[in-house]
Amino acid sequence: MDHRLLEIVACPVCKGKLTFDKEQQELVCKLDRLAYPIKEGIPVLLEPEARKISMDEGR
Numbered sequence: 001m002d003h004r005l006l007e008i009v010a011c012p013v014c015k016g017k018l019t020f021d022k023e024q025q026e027l028v029c030k031l032d033r034l035a036y037p038i039k040e041g042i043p044v045l046l047e048p049e050a051r052k053i054s055m056d057e058g059r
Helices: 003-008
Strands: 019-021 026-029 034-039
Touching: none
Parallel strands: none
Antiparallel strands: 019 026, 026 034
16 A cells, blocks of 8 residues: 555545555544455445444454
């Protein structure tokens, strides 16, 4: 994941900062507890495509 992209991309729900989960290949919003997939190198920042993450995962 390009670090420059991480600096400008935001959660589409709350406009908060996203973090990159390299293992899962997802962008994670800890505030909304949503994980957005990265498919073929492209972040899919659509709320219906995001998966809810548990409290344990959001740490």
